[in-house]
Amino acid sequence: MIYLNNAGTTWPKPEAVAEAIVRFNELPPSQWLAVFEEGIETVSSFFGISNPDRFLFTQSCTQALTTTFSDFAWQPGDRLIMSTMEHHALSRWFYKLQQERGVEGVIIPRGADSPFDLELFESELMKGARVVAVSMASNVSGEILPFEDIVRLSKQYGAFCLLDGAQTAGIIPIDIADLDPDIFVFAGHKGPFGTQGIGGLYISERVPMTCPSAACEITPGDKKSSVFPTYCDVGSAPMMTIAGLTAGIKWLESKGWDQLIAHRQKLVSQLRSGLASIDDIEVIGSQTYGRYTAAVSIRSASLSIKELKETLWNDHEILGSAGFQCAPLAHEALGTQEAGTFRLSVGPMNTEEEVKILLKEMSAI
Numbered sequence: 327m328i329y330l331n332n333a334g335t336t337w338p339k340p341e342a343v344a345e346a347i348v349r350f351n352e353l354p355p356s357q358w359l360a361v362f363e364e365g366i367e368t369v370s371s372f373f374g375i376s377n378p379d380r381f382l383f384t385q386s387c388t389q390a391l392t393t394t395f396s397d398f399a400w401q402p403g404d405r406l407i408m409s410t411m412e413h414h415a416l417s418r419w420f421y422k423l424q425q426e427r428g429v430e431g432v433i434i435p436r437g438a439d440s441p442f443d444l445e446l447f448e449s450e451l452m453k454g455a456r457v458v459a460v461s462m463a464s465n466v467s468g469e470i471l472p473f474e475d476i477v478r479l480s481k482q483y484g485a486f487c488l489l490d491g492a493q494t495a496g497i498i499p500i501d502i503a504d505l506d507p508d509i510f511v512f513a514g515h516k517g518p519f520g521t522q523g524i525g526g527l528y529i530s531e532r533v534p535m536t537c538p539s540a541a542c543e544i545t546p547g548d549k550k551s552s553v554f555p556t557y558c559d560v561g562s563a564p565m566m567t568i569a570g571l572t573a574g575i576k577w578l579e580s581k582g583w584d585q586l587i588a589h590r591q592k593l594v595s596q597l598r599s600g601l602a603s604i605d606d607i608e609v610i611g612s613q614t615y616g617r618y619t620a621a622v623s624i625r626s627a628s629l630s631i632k633e634l635k636e637t638l639w640n641d642h643e644i645l646g647s648a649g650f651q652c653a654p655l656a657h658e659a660l661g662t663q664e665a666g667t668f669r670l671s672v673g674p675m676n677t678e679e680e681v682k683i684l685l686k687e688m689s690a691i
């Protein structure tokens with residue numbers, strides 16, 4: 327099989343991930359805390375989080391977003407800004423908060439040749455905003471949003487900035503200490519090579535919020551009641567998936583960013599230019615923007631999205647993602663709201679040879 331759905335979840339996982347999970351299963355409970363602490367330390371160092379007290383393991387990126395949006399102290403009339411490229415895990419809160427908490431929502435459209443109109447964003451910030459929440463990269467088009475400018479401008483105008491790193495964690499280097507967003511969430515099972523069932527949430531000290539929805543009930547009056555839960559305060563920590571994530575991140579670190587970036591850029595440009603050169607194929611999103619993750623979305627003039635996926639899978643065992651990728655608003659913005667797209671996404675385990683085979687079969691189809 328040629329697996330090209332790494333933006334959905336990375337596969338195959340390094341052997342070390344399975345080994346870490348098996349090892350944890352045999353570990354006596356007296357040693358579990360050490361595994362938890364190693365997980366916190368590994369994640370914090372990988373993302374440049376200088377105050378790990380403000381980091382919380384969650385079971386997914388979706389859960390990290392849910393904890394944030396449900397526990398943040400919203401006031402009626404607060405303005406919440408997001409982009410039009412959001413995944414449903416974030417955008418559903420955008421709508422829910424407007425319906426249930428009196429929040430005013432603003433959506434920033436695509437720019438002329440970019441996934442995010444920065445000028446319009448600044449003009450909306452000038453009107454006042456409490457929170458800006460955006461994905462660092464689109465899970466449909468693979469375009470990386472100008473998240474550095476988004477954080478900088480949010481700060482300048484006094485809004486809290488949340489970055490959804492589901493599509494960038496483990497794909498591009500992220501240094502939280504340097505970037506300094508107010509909130510950062512990520513999925514462990516994608517770029518960082520953990521298994522499904524693990525994600526994370528970082529909340530800077532500037533954000534006056536606690537995470538009661540993530541903590542288990544503590545006896546009233548118990549002064550130890552945690553405002554920002556950690557090991558054992560969150561109920562049972564998902565220890566096996568933490569062990570797997572730690573191993574996934576260590577595997578990435580053993581490769582090194584230089585090698586990972588060079589490999590991704592080689593494969594992504596091979597994929598993007600190869601697909602664009604096939605007459606029948608339209609590559610979705612801006613082709614000149616230039617800042618991409620490892621995902622490319624396409625559609626065909628002669629085959630439906632479903633036919634494209636089925637032909638590649640049935641005849642050639644090539645697996646991509648067909649449909650809306652849980653991002654209906656992004657598809658509206660990209661003009662693909664009717665049938666979605668066929669998304670191909672490479673990872674560190676893919677080879678140039680595999681991309682060559684895909685392009686050859688696509689041309690033949």
Ligand SMILES: Cc1ncc(COP(=O)(O)O)c(C=O)c1O
Nearest residue numbers: 386387388413415461465492513
């Ligand atoms: C941008 C974005 N945010 C959030 C999520 C949800 O991540 P998880 O599967 O960890 O809940 C995804 C998953 O595809 C995503 O692409």
